[in-house]
Amino acid sequence: MNIEHLIRPNIRNLEPYTPILPFEVLSRQLGVDPADIIKLDANENPYGPSPRVAQALAQAAYLHIYPDPECRDLRAALADYTGLDADYILVGHGADELIDLLFRLVTEPGDVVINCPPTFGMYSFDAAVNAAEVINVRRRPDFSLPVDAVEAAFPHPALWDAPSGVPKLIFVTAPNNPDGGWLSDDDLRRLLALPALVVLDEAYIEFSAHPSRFTWVRDYPNLIVLRTFSKWAGLAGLRVGYGAFPLAIIEHLWKIKQPYNVNVAGQLAALVSLEDREYLLANVARIVDTRQQFYTALQGIDWLEPFPSQTNFILCRVHGRPAAEVKQALARQGILVRYYSTDGLRDCLRISIGTPEQMTRLETALKQL
Ligand SMILES: Cc1ncc(COP(=O)(O)O)c(C=O)c1O
Numbered sequence: 001m002n003i004e005h006l007i008r009p010n011i012r013n014l015e016p017y018t019p020i021l022p023f024e025v026l027s028r029q030l031g032v033d034p035a036d037i038i039k040l041d042a043n044e045n046p047y048g049p050s051p052r053v054a055q056a057l058a059q060a061a062y063l064h065i066y067p068d069p070e071c072r073d074l075r076a077a078l079a080d081y082t083g084l085d086a087d088y089i090l091v092g093h094g095a096d097e098l099i100d101l102l103f104r105l106v107t108e109p110g111d112v113v114i115n116c117p118p119t120f121g122m123y124s125f126d127a128a129v130n131a132a133e134v135i136n137v138r139r140r141p142d143f144s145l146p147v148d149a150v151e152a153a154f155p156h157p158a159l160w161d162a163p164s165g166v167p168k169l170i171f172v173t174a175p176n177n178p179d180g181g182w183l184s185d186d187d188l189r190r191l192l193a194l195p196a197l198v199v200l201d202e203a204y205i206e207f208s209a210h211p212s213r214f215t216w217v218r219d220y221p222n223l224i225v226l227r228t229f230s231k232w233a234g235l236a237g238l239r240v241g242y243g244a245f246p247l248a249i250i251e252h253l254w255k256i257k258q259p260y261n262v263n264v265a266g267q268l269a270a271l272v273s274l275e276d277r278e279y280l281l282a283n284v285a286r287i288v289d290t291r292q293q294f295y296t297a298l299q300g301i302d303w304l305e306p307f308p309s310q311t312n313f314i315l316c317r318v319h320g321r322p323a324a325e326v327k328q329a330l331a332r333q334g335i336l337v338r339y340y341s342t343d344g345l346r347d348c349l350r351i352s353i354g355t356p357e358q359m360t361r362l363e364t365a366l367k368q369l
Contacts, residue, residue, distance in 0.1 A: 008131070010109070010128065010129075010131040011129065014128050014129065017125060020041065020042050023037065023039065026039075030331060030334060032334035036334045037334045037335075038334060038335045038354060038358045038361060038362065039336050039352075039354075040313075040336060040351050040352040040353075040354055040362065041336040041337055041338045042236070042338070042352065043177070043204075043231060043312055043313050044236050044352065045230075045231060045232070045233070045234035045283065045287070045312070046287070046353070046354040046358065047286070047287075047355070048234045049233060049234040049235055049238075049269060049273065049280075050233070050234075050272060050276040050279050050280055051279075052275070052276045052279075053235070053268075053276075056268050057265055057268060057269065060264065060265065063264055066259075066260050067262060067263050067266075067267055069261075071091040071262055072086075073267070073271055074091055074240075074262075074267050074270050074271050074274075075091065077270075077274040077275070078091075078242055078274070081274050081277065082212070082215065082227075082244070083215050084214055084217065084218065084244055085218075087247065087250070088244045088245060088246070089243070089244060089245075090242065090243055090245055090253055090254070091240065091242045091262050091270075092240075092243065092261060092262065093239045093240075093241075093262055093266070094228065094230065094239040094240065094241045095203055095226045095227065095228040095242075096122055096239075096241065097239075097241065097261060098226055098241055098242075098243045099122050099123060099126050099199070099201075099226070100122075100129070100130075101253055101256065102169065102197070102199060102253075103126050103127065103130040103132060103169075104130065105249070105253060105256060106168050106169055106197065107127075107132040109130075109131035109132070110132075110133060110164070111132050111168050112132070112134075112135055112165065112166070112167045112168065113127055113132050113133070113135070113168060113169040113170070113171070114150060114153055114167045114169065114171065115127065115135070115136050115137070115171050116138070116145055116150070116170075116171065116173075117136050117138055117139065117344065118138075118139060118143065118176075118340075118343075118344045118345050119139075119171070119173050119176055119177065119178075120173055120176075120177045120201065120203075123171040124136075135153045135167060137149045137150050137153060138343070138344060139176075139179075139344065141344075142181075143176060143179035143181045143307065143344075145172065145183055145187060147190050147191065150170060150191060150194070151190065151194065153167055154166060154167060154194055160195040166196070167196050168196055168197065169196060170191055170194065170196050170198045170199065171199050172191065172198065172201070173200075173201040173203070174202065174205075174208075174210075174213075175204045175205070175207070175208050175210075175309070175310035175311045177203070177311070177313075178313070178315050178338070178340065178345065178350045179307050180307060180308065180311040180313060180314065181307070181308070181310070182208070182210055182310055185213075188200065188213060188216075192220050192222060195222075196222065197222050197249070198222055198223050198224065199226065200213060200224065200225045200226070201225075201226045202214065202225055202226060203226065203227065203230070203241075204231055204310065204311035206232035206281070207232065207284060207288055207291075207311045207312045209310060212225070212227075213225055217244040217245065217246060220246070221246050224243055224245050224246070225243060225244045226243045227241065227242055227243065228240070228241040229241065229269075229270050229273060231312060232280060232281070233270070233273040233280050234273075234280070235269050235273060238265060238266045238270075239266055240262060240266040240269065240270040286356075287353050288312075290353050290354075290356050291309060291311075291312065291314065293356070293359070294314065294351075294353060294362075294363070295308070295309070295314055297359075298314065298316060298366075301366055301367065303320050303321060304316045304317070304318060304319070304366070305317040305318075305319060312352060313353060314350070314351050314353070315345075315348055315349070316348065316349050316350075318347045318348070318349060319347070322347070323339055323340075323341075323348060323349050324341070326339075326349060326366075326369060329365075329369055330362070330365055333365055335361065335362055335365055337349050337350065337352075338351075338352075
């Protein structure tokens with residue numbers, strides 16, 4: 001019996017996603033003790049969560065009861081952290097879940113969305129899963145966003161109400177992954193003047209010298225801002241992200257999200273993280289400090305060209321030798337970095353910022369290559 005035709009055609013033709021290998025698998029593959037692996041390939045936080053998170057989880061009393069579908073306590077704490085009323089805030093199983101939810105809310109097969117590569121891969125991944133058409137507006141060689149090219153992807157304003165062909169979503173990331181660059185207020189305002197929902201992903205905002213635009217959601221009916229606990233709060237493994245949504249949008253997201261999308265452990269850990277934010281933000285400051293020192297160190301290596309970063313990682317272009325070989329040589333020493341071979345990122349490595357000791361080991365390894 002042939003049952004493959006039952007699968008949605010866009011999914012039958014989809015390239016499988018290649019996820020990062022789990023730590024233990026990598027350690028076995030490399031023959032390196034897990035304790036000796038320096039994992040700088042997924043922008044995780046080298047200091048981990050607040051110690052209070054482990055204490056709270058060990059004492060959690062209600063693991064056998066379903067979680068609060070509305071994340072009430074967490075949203076109240078987020079309102080305090082962000083300065084935006086909780087009515088605008090929805091929590092997700094990572095920011096990743098919220099990206100997928102937005103597609104399910106807005107696009108029908110064939111609807112158009114705008115992606116600005118090189119950037120985070122989940123926007124185009126979820127577009128493919130949801131059978132949306134992607135217009136790729138490529139960033140300039142310095143990774144800045146050509147806003148006029150985004151504007152040019154829209155028809156003349158007289159046609160903005162046309163039933164099809166007008167892009168519905170624009171994904172922009174500030175600071176951007178993988179280069180760490182910023183999007184100015186003026187450029188964001190130009191995007192907001194377009195007749196689409198602008199999804200501004202601020203996953204790395206805590207590491208940036210620029211202020212968040214989270215509270216702008218009060219003033220712009222088409223702005224959505226996504227954030228996460230994965231990076232600054234070290235909770236990548238517990239999957240908690242959140243977003244600010246216009247009230248006319250969030251009303252519908254509440255209807256389609258899985259009722260228990262954020263589990264008890266995730267809600268508790270995120271809440272405790274906000275209570276202990278002073279500790280976590282001190283770690284963020286250490287990471288930013290380490291980033292600045294490591295950036296200077298990279299500038300001293302003549303075959304590497306680092307890009308300035310507002311995040312917890314640095315993108316480097318490798319000159320005069322294959323970046324893939326550099327990645328492999330580092331991996332043999334138990335140092336994992338992210339290698340890219342896609343358009344706009346040829347010969348590039350992205351290095352997450354670890355502890356000062358880890359970065360010194362990496363610097364020594366690079367100098368010896
Ligand atoms: C730009 C960006 N957005 C979102 C995420 C994912 O966030 P979460 O872990 O909350 O799903 C990442 C993770 O690397 C990212 O780089």
